[in-house]
Amino acid sequence: MEKKIKIYIQHYINDNLKDLPFIARFWDIEVIPTKSSNPINPITYGHFKTEGAYAIPFYKPISKIVILSILNEE
Amino acid sequence: MKNRNYIHLFANCLITKGISRSVICDLQRSKYVLIPNSFADLFSKQRYYNLKEAPRIFDQENLSIFHEYVAVLKDHNFIFSCSKKELKRFPQLQLKFEYPAKITNAIIDFDKNSNTTIKDIIQYFLIPYNCRHIQIRCFEDMDSIFFDTLITEINHCFIKSVEFIIKDSFEQDYTQIMKWVENNRKIKSLVLHSSQENKVIQKENYGFGIVVTTRQKITSESHCGIIHPDYFNITIESYTESLCYNSCLNRKISIDKSGNIKNCPSMKQSFGNIKSIKTLDSIIENPDFNKYWTISKDKIETCMYCEFRYICIDCRAYLETPENIYSKPQKCGYDPFTNKWKWDYESFTK
Amino acid sequence: MKKASIIIQSQSFDSSTDTVLMWLYYYGNFNKIHLFFNDYAIENFSLLFSDQKKKAVKINNIPINKCSFWYRRGEYKITSNHRNKSFRKNLEKVALVPLISYLNSFFHFNLINRFNDNFINKVTVLEHCLDLNIKIPNTLITTNSDELNVFLSENKMIITKSIQNPFFSLNINQNYKAYFSTPTQLVTLKDIPKSSCSFSPSFFQKYIPKQFEIRSFYLNGIFKSMVIFSQQNEKTKIDYRNYDHKNPNRCVPYILPKKLEKKLHQLMLRLKLNCGSFDIIYTPEGEYYFLEINPVGQFQWLSRNCNYSIEKTIAKTILKNGKKDKNLYSALYK
Numbered sequence: 001m002e003k004k005i006k007i008y009i010q011h012y013i014n015d016n017l018k019d020l021p022f023i024a025r026f027w028d029i030e031v032i033p034t035k036s037s038n039p040i041n042p043i044t045y046g047h048f049k050t051e052g053a054y055a056i057p058f059y060k061p062i063s064k065i066v067i068l069s070i071l072n073e074e
Numbered sequence: 075m076k077n078r079n080y081i082h083l084f085a086n087c088l089i090t091k092g093i094s095r096s097v098i099c100d101l102q103r104s105k106y107v108l109i110p111n112s113f114a115d116l117f118s119k120q121r122y123y124n125l126k127e128a129p130r131i132f133d134q135e136n137l138s139i140f141h142e143y144v145a146v147l148k149d150h151n152f153i154f155s156c157s158k159k160e161l162k163r164f165p166q167l168q169l170k171f172e173y174p175a176k177i178t179n180a181i182i183d184f185d186k187n188s189n190t191t192i193k194d195i196i197q198y199f200l201i202p203y204n205c206r207h208i209q210i211r212c213f214e215d216m217d218s219i220f221f222d223t224l225i226t227e228i229n230h231c232f233i234k235s236v237e238f239i240i241k242d243s244f245e246q247d248y249t250q251i252m253k254w255v256e257n258n259r260k261i262k263s264l265v266l267h268s269s270q271e272n273k274v275i276q277k278e279n280y281g282f283g284i285v286v287t288t289r290q291k292i293t294s295e296s297h298c299g300i301i302h303p304d305y306f307n308i309t310i311e312s313y314t315e316s317l318c319y320n321s322c323l324n325r326k327i328s329i330d331k332s333g334n335i336k337n338c339p340s341m342k343q344s345f346g347n348i349k350s351i352k353t354l355d356s357i358i359e360n361p362d363f364n365k366y367w368t369i370s371k372d373k374i375e376t377c378m379y380c381e382f383r384y385i386c387i388d389c390r391a392y393l394e395t396p397e398n399i400y401s402k403p404q405k406c407g408y409d410p411f412t413n414k415w416k417w418d419y420e421s422f423t424k
Numbered sequence: 425m426k427k428a429s430i431i432i433q434s435q436s437f438d439s440s441t442d443t444v445l446m447w448l449y450y451y452g453n454f455n456k457i458h459l460f461f462n463d464y465a466i467e468n469f470s471l472l473f474s475d476q477k478k479k480a481v482k483i484n485n486i487p488i489n490k491c492s493f494w495y496r497r498g499e500y501k502i503t504s505n506h507r508n509k510s511f512r513k514n515l516e517k518v519a520l521v522p523l524i525s526y527l528n529s530f531f532h533f534n535l536i537n538r539f540n541d542n543f544i545n546k547v548t549v550l551e552h553c554l555d556l557n558i559k560i561p562n563t564l565i566t567t568n569s570d571e572l573n574v575f576l577s578e579n580k581m582i583i584t585k586s587i588q589n590p591f592f593s594l595n596i597n598q599n600y601k602a603y604f605s606t607p608t609q610l611v612t613l614k615d616i617p618k619s620s621c622s623f624s625p626s627f628f629q630k631y632i633p634k635q636f637e638i639r640s641f642y643l644n645g646i647f648k649s650m651v652i653f654s655q656q657n658e659k660t661k662i663d664y665r666n667y668d669h670k671n672p673n674r675c676v677p678y679i680l681p682k683k684l685e686k687k688l689h690q691l692m693l694r695l696k697l698n699c700g701s702f703d704i705i706y707t708p709e710g711e712y713y714f715l716e717i718n719p720v721g722q723f724q725w726l727s728r729n730c731n732y733s734i735e736k737t738i739a740k741t742i743l744k745n746g747k748k749d750k751n752l753y754s755a756l757y758k
């Protein structure tokens with residue numbers, strides 16, 4: 001469905017070049033279903049009142065108790 | 075066109091010289107490359123080199139070696155070309171460690187007898203100090219209600235990430251655990267210890283949500299302190315911190331399973347118990363507590379000679395010579411004089 | 425000295441806001457922080473000018489003329505709840521819109537940016553650069569392909585961009601949204617139709633060859649610059665915003681020549697802007713070309729790559745109660 005809309009828009013642009021800026025022929029078009037635009041599960045930060053779409057890690061390991069090479073064994 | 079005959083190290087590619095060899099740390103791309111000390115010395119006084127000088131200084135054999143190493147630097151994108159006039163436009167990286175928190179990270183151990191609520195811990199010991207990254211460790215079986223309460227409080231507050239190291243109780247099947255981790259997105263990792271096999275149950279998603287089982291039986295805090303290249307950190311924060319501060323204990327707080335406040339749960343000295351105190355202010359100011367914060371690698375025996383000292387982590391709890399707080403970490407198997415690792419770890423070059 | 429009361433107007437999802445808040449809490453020497461996030465609803469409003477010099481302006485009972493103010497993102501919303509649609513529209517036009525407009529340009533005694541900074545005119549900015557002797561690429565805005573052809577033959581290599589904000593979106597229907605983006609594009613002879621034609625006003629500039637690009641963050645006269653080595657990667661050569669996530673461009677600290685900084689500072693004064701980011705090209709011949717100003721742009725990547733702690737500087741500026749900046753105040757209003 002997204003592909004169909006994109007093609008339709010591209011045709012529209014090609015048919016109406018004189019009413020659009022020159023750069024319209026180079027526009028990058030991305031069609032997204034509106035329902036997915038907001039993360040369902042935003043991460044919230046309490047009294048800061050800020051939110052995030054993705055979580056943010058610490059810059060270094062907090063403790064060194066797990067032998068990490070098990071992750072490489074796969 | 076300008077005459078660009080100088081090669082200049084990028085500001086975020088920093089050379090650390092060890093007793094027997096050197097390392098170039100690429101702080102932007104989190105990687106390192108080994109180079110001989112003789113090559114590192116060319117950049118000891120300034121971070122650029124005039125290529126026109128090389129034929130005047132080196133004989134033919136050394137000149138070709140020199141060009142080989144310049145090619146290595148080019149390949150790894152560590153250098154760029156510039157003119158003499160342009161040199162002053164490229165300043166050094168500011169090496170100050172600046173982080174807006176009096177306490178940056180916390181380890182909190184729990185067992186069945188821990189009489190502490192996460193709500194109080196957050197309110198009195200994390201929020202006032204801007205501590206937003208925590209690791210929770212459980213050495214025995216805990217019930218799932220305990221974890222649900224924990225994660226609810228963590229989700230609502232300002233905490234950015236939480237790591238769990240808990241015992242595999244074999245009660246829940248892994249799909250339930252995977253779902254729990256997926257739904258609570260502040261969980262960076264969940265390590266289930268004392269399990270039947272070493273397995274990655276769920277891969278990471280942008281660095282978060284990894285679930286792993288390990289055969290390691292982590293029955294107490296004494297298992298901590300592993301020094302290994304897997305724990306190397308090559309970022310601006312960790313590097314600038316390592317230059318002046320202890321890469322493990324700086325601005326770290328821990329609450330052991332009995333509620334005792336320590337630098338880390340593996341250390342003996344307790345500075346108070348959360349049952350009786352409601353602030354860390356006096357503990358943070360206590361020199362017996364904060365003296366560990368400034369023990370940087372350059373002050374630690376053997377580490378001060380190691381080329382990895384600014385990208386490595388440290389451990390002040392388990393020392394080769396326990397009475398000496400500047401002693402080398404006991405669980406480090408590397409010898410910077412021979413470049414050999416004592417224990418059988420696989421090759422670590424990235 | 426009295427502790428600052430602070431207003432931050434931003435979006436809850438903005439991570440640099442989160443970092444600045446962390447610095448504010450870390451320093452702790454403030455009275456209160458008010459957060460005006462996302463579409464901030466004005467429920468109560470009051471303004472009183474009295475006794476020839478007293479001023480008291482309140483939004484939701486917060487005395488905004490007594491607060492330090494940082495505009496990062498977001499906007500004010502005040503709507504009429506009147507049931508009749510045309511009555512509501514007229515009410516908004518005569519009362520509410522002018523009020524919002526006043527608030528969007530409100531000059532707090534200690535501020536970093538205002539909502540209206542979002543709309544600084546790019547063409548006006550280029551004109552100021554001409555007046556101030558700041559190098560800009562040859563620029564053409566035209567509706568005519570013949571003029572474009574002449575421009576191309578005179579300048580050999582040209583690019584096209586959108587005049588203002590390059591990103592916009594269209595609601596297709598209830599379920600879909602189309603996002604249009606316009607990264608900078610090279611224009612060649614074959615892109616221009618052979619016969620004369622017209623198009624809506626379009627923006628073209630001479631392509632300036634780059635040794636590297638510079639992003640410079642400006643706050644109250646101080647520049648913190650970063651160089652982006654985009655020419656080593658084919659993907660990012662024309663526009664460094666065409667990111668290559670696998671092999672990110674080298675970004676390291678840079679120092680602009682004092683002469684250029686002085687001129688750019690004059691440009692900011694003319695635009696009545698006290699904070700913004702500059703995009704500059706440095707050519708292989710060693711010349712600096714101004715591309716654009718981004719009044720409310722991203723600075724987090726500068727902070728992170730160069731260890732500049734810009735968020736710390738912003739927090740410290742907000743915490744000042746404005747006494748030192750009286751000079752900047754008068755310069756901005758000259």
